[in-house]
Amino acid sequence: MTATTSPVLSPHQSSAVISAPGERFRAARRQTMYLCQPLTPEDMMVQSCAEASPAKWHLAHTTWFFESFVLREFLPGYRVFNADFAWLFNSYYESFSAFPEKRLRASFSRPGLDEILRYREHVDEAMERLFEREPEAEALRRIELGANHEEQHQELLLTDILNAFYTNPLKQRYREQGTKGTREQENREQGNAGTKTQPLGFAEFEGGLREAGHAGGGFCFDNELPRHRVWLEPYALADRLVTCGEYAEFMADGGYRRPEFWLSAGWDAVKQNGWRAPLYWSDSEGEWNVFTLRGELPLKELAATPVSQVSFYEADAYARWAGRRLPTEFEWEAAVESQPVEGNFLDSGEFAPVPSTNLAQDQNGTKYYGDCWVWTSSAYLGYPGFHPLDGTLGEYNGKFMSGQMVLRGGSCVTPVRHIRVSYRNFFAPETRWQFSGIRLAK
Ligand SMILES: [Fe+2]
Numbered sequence: 001m002t003a004t005t006s007p008v009l010s011p012h013q014s015s016a017v018i019s020a021p022g023e024r025f026r027a028a029r030r031q032t033m034y035l036c037q038p039l040t041p042e043d044m045m046v047q048s049c050a051e052a053s054p055a056k057w058h059l060a061h062t063t064w065f066f067e068s069f070v071l072r073e074f075l076p077g078y079r080v081f082n083a084d085f086a087w088l089f090n091s092y093y094e095s096f097s098a099f100p101e102k103r104l105r106a107s108f109s110r111p112g113l114d115e116i117l118r119y120r121e122h123v124d125e126a127m128e129r130l131f132e133r134e135p136e137a138e139a140l141r142r143i144e145l146g147a148n149h150e151e152q153h154q155e156l157l158l159t160d161i162l163n164a165f166y167t168n169p170l171k172q173r174y175r176e177q178g179t180k181g182t183r184e185q186e187n188r189e190q191g192n193a194g195t196k197t198q199p200l201g202f203a204e205f206e207g208g209l210r211e212a213g214h215a216g217g218g219f220c221f222d223n224e225l226p227r228h229r230v231w232l233e234p235y236a237l238a239d240r241l242v243t244c245g246e247y248a249e250f251m252a253d254g255g256y257r258r259p260e261f262w263l264s265a266g267w268d269a270v271k272q273n274g275w276r277a278p279l280y281w282s283d284s285e286g287e288w289n290v291f292t293l294r295g296e297l298p299l300k301e302l303a304a305t306p307v308s309q310v311s312f313y314e315a316d317a318y319a320r321w322a323g324r325r326l327p328t329e330f331e332w333e334a335a336v337e338s339q340p341v342e343g344n345f346l347d348s349g350e351f352a353p354v355p356s357t358n359l360a361q362d363q364n365g366t367k368y369y370g371d372c373w374v375w376t377s378s379a380y381l382g383y384p385g386f387h388p389l390d391g392t393l394g395e396y397n398g399k400f401m402s403g404q405m406v407l408r409g410g411s412c413v414t415p416v417r418h419i420r421v422s423y424r425n426f427f428a429p430e431t432r433w434q435f436s437g438i439r440l441a442k
Contacts, residue, residue, distance in 0.1 A: 021131065021135070021143050021144070022128075022131040024143070024144065024147050025066075025127055025131075025146070025147055026124075027147075028146075028147040028150040028151060029120070029124060031150075031151075031154060032058070032059065032062060032150055032153070032154055035154055035157055035158060036055060036059065036157070038175060039055055041056075043055065043161065043164065043165075044056040044059075044113060045106060045108075045109065046106065046161075046164035047105050047160075047164075048163045048166075048167040049163050049167075049433055050103065051431065052156075052159070052163050052164070052433065053105050053156065054105055054106055054108070055157050055161060056108070057105045057108065058153045058156060058160070059116050059117070059120060060085065060088075060089045060111075060119060060120075061091055061153065062146075062150040062153050063089075063119050063123045064085060064086070064089035064090065065146050065149050066127060066143075066146045067080060067081070067123050068086065068090075068096065069142050069145075069146065069392070069393065070127070070130070070139060070142045071126050071127065073142075074135055074136065074138075074139035074142070075126055075129060075130045078126055081118075081122040081123065082111070082119070085111075085119065087100075088100065093392050093395050094395065095391075095392045095395065096392045127143075142393075145396075148219060148418065151414075151417075151418040152418070154346070154413075155411070155413045155415075155418075158174070158413040159433055159434050159435065160433075161174055161293070162174065162280070162291075162433075165291075165293075166279075166280055166291045171291060171295060171296050172295070173293070173294055173295035174293040174294070175294055176294065196304055196355075197243050197245055197303065197304040197355070198355075198356050200239070200240065200246075200440075201238070201239040201240075202236035202237065202238055202239065202440075203236060203238075203335065204235075204236045205232070205234065205235055205236065205331070205334065206234055207231075207232035207233045207234045209229055209230075210229070210230055210232055210330070210334045211229055211230070212228060212229075212230050212329075212333050212334070213226060213227035213228055213383055213422055214227060214420075214422040215227050215422070218420075220420070220422060220423075221396070221397055221423075221424070222386070222387070222388050222396070222397055222398065223380075223382070223397040223398070223401075223426075224423065224424060225386070226383055226384070226385045226386070228383050228384050230330045230334075232330060235327070235331050235441055235442070236441065236442050237327055237331065237332070237335045237439065237440075237441050238324075238439050238440040238441065239366040240306075240356040240366070240367070241306035241353075241371055241372055241437045241438060241439050242306065242307055242322075242437065242438040242439070243303060243304050243305060243307060243355070244290065244302040244303055244305050244306070244307045245299075245302075246307070246322075247278065247307040247310075247318060247438075248288065248299060248303075250317075250318050251276070251277060253321065255317060255318065255321055256270055256275060256276045256277075261317040261318075261321045262313065262316075262317045262320075263313060263316055263317075265313065265429065266311075266312075266313030266314070266316060266317060266429070269313050269430050270313075273430075275311075275314070278290075278307060278309045278310045278314070278432070279309035279310075279432040279433060280309050281299070287299070290302055292351075293352055294352055304355035305353050305354060306353040306354075306355075306356070306372050307372075307438060308353050308371075308372045308411075308435045308436065309432050309433065309434070309435065309436065310432060310436060310437065310438065311429060311430050311431055311432045311436070312375045312405045312427075312430070312436075313430060314432075315375040315437070316375070318438055319438065319440055319441075322440060324440040324441060325377065325440070325441055325442065326375055326376055326377040326438070327374070327376055327377065327439060327440075327441035328377055328378045328441075329376040329378035329406040329408055329424065330378070331376075331441060332374060332408045332409070332439075333408070333421055333422065335368065336368040336369070336408075336409070336421050339366075339368055339369070339421075341369055341416065341419055341420065341421070342367065342369060342370075343369035343370020343409075343410070344367075344370040344371045344412050345369075345370050345410060345411075345412065345413075345414050345415065345416040345419070346412065346413050346414055346416070347416045350412055351412060351413060353371040353412050353437070354371065354412075356371075368409060368439075369409045369410050370410055370411065370414070371412055371435075371437065372409075372412070372435045372436055373407035373408065373409060373410065373411050373425055373435060373436045373437065374408050374409045374436075374437060374438070375405060375407055375436055375437075375438065376405065376406045376408055377405075378405065378406045379404070379405060379406070380400065380401055380404040380405060380406050380424070382398065382401055386398070400426060403428060404426040404427055404428050404429075405427065405429050406424050406425070406426055407425040407426065407427060407434075407436060408423070408424070408425070409439075410423070411434070411436075413435055
């Protein structure tokens with residue numbers, strides 16, 4: 001996309017600690033525009049699966065959030081850019097306004113991209129006027145929420161573009177390569193073709209009475225509170241994610257044809273959807289290929305790379321086939337509590353999972369964050385004493401606490417500053433279009 005006037009923030013710059021509200025806001029806004037740079041206006045119109053939204057819609061909706069929940073309430077004399085945008089770009093806030101059906105977002109050829117970019121500039125300029133007035137505490141809380149909201153949509157923008165390009169027969173790349181060069185390329189140069197998988201180990205944990213949920217200061221979503229006690233039996237957690245090569249062994253062993261590995265609803269999903277591999281895997285003349293944001297790559301080059309785009313049902317079936325299980329969200333959190341938030345995030349510029357052997361290892365050699373969100377066996381529920389935010393923003397998380405599973409740890413398209421140990425992502429168990437993978441437990 002070329003029609004941007006926003007300055008560019010590279011992924012590497014974005015990981016800097018940004019504390020002032022104005023800087024926080026500007027960094028989040030710039031990063032969204034940076035991610036749109038490789039896209040044409042036509043790319044930004046595509047809505048290729050039910051879960052996805054067009055990139056143009058993401059640009060407008062994140063702007064709508066600041067207009068609706070910050071500027072309209074906290075900037076005296078603010079004039080809305082276009083009164084129709086108040087309902088047009090509302091996603092799901094029933095108490096705010098009516099809103100269009102999600103599946104219609106690809107029909108929004110009007111307003112055009114130029115008008116959406118002017119909308120962003122209009123709101124960004126008004127936000128600067130608000131910052132000059134030293135916003136009150138509630139406005140600052142909403143701005144921090146809005147920046148986190150925009151970061152969530154940055155991840156969605158990339159997962160949605162991946163699906164859009166996957167469904168385009170030309171199989172276009174989003175980026176030619178990561179900013180450090182592709183891992184596959186490095187592997188080839190090192191002569192190992194990415195096939196050397198670090199042996200799977202398990203870290204043992206004593207369990208006992210532990211605390212879970214957000215602690216201390218800093219931002220968190222309402223669904224991370226209150227901090228509360230949980231009881232854990234002794235357990236062990238794998239020291240890396242399941243790889244594409246290992247997942248291919250499950251497939252070769254009839255994984256998708258043997259109901260004994262599957263939950264009943266999972267087996268139904270296999271049959272109804274014709275699943276026989278992760279979402280972006282396709283076979284040609286007996287060879288599997290995997291579509292990524294860097295184009296289509298041979299599976300044999302990804303053997304040591306974490307498997308991604310699997311549903312909860314597939315993760316659970318793989319674990320049962322392997323004689324293991326998925327961790328609970330509290331086992332993951334207790335294991336990771338003392339670990340630094342390090343791993344392959346959006347800021348690496350890879351835009352894809354990378355083999356664990358390629359990562360700079362920390363002292364114990366284990367990375368629990370990044371690459372792929374980890375499906376847990378925990379249903380997405382409110383913690384004991386959970387209270388949603390007051391008012392319309394109470395619809396942000398709480399109303400989705402039914403029929404979804406918790407995922408932990410962030411992915412290769414999650415901004416690093418967005419993730420933390422208590423962070424709870426959630427999706428329906430059949431969801432496959434996210435960077436969702438598998439970490440085994442026992
Ligand atoms: Fe949103």
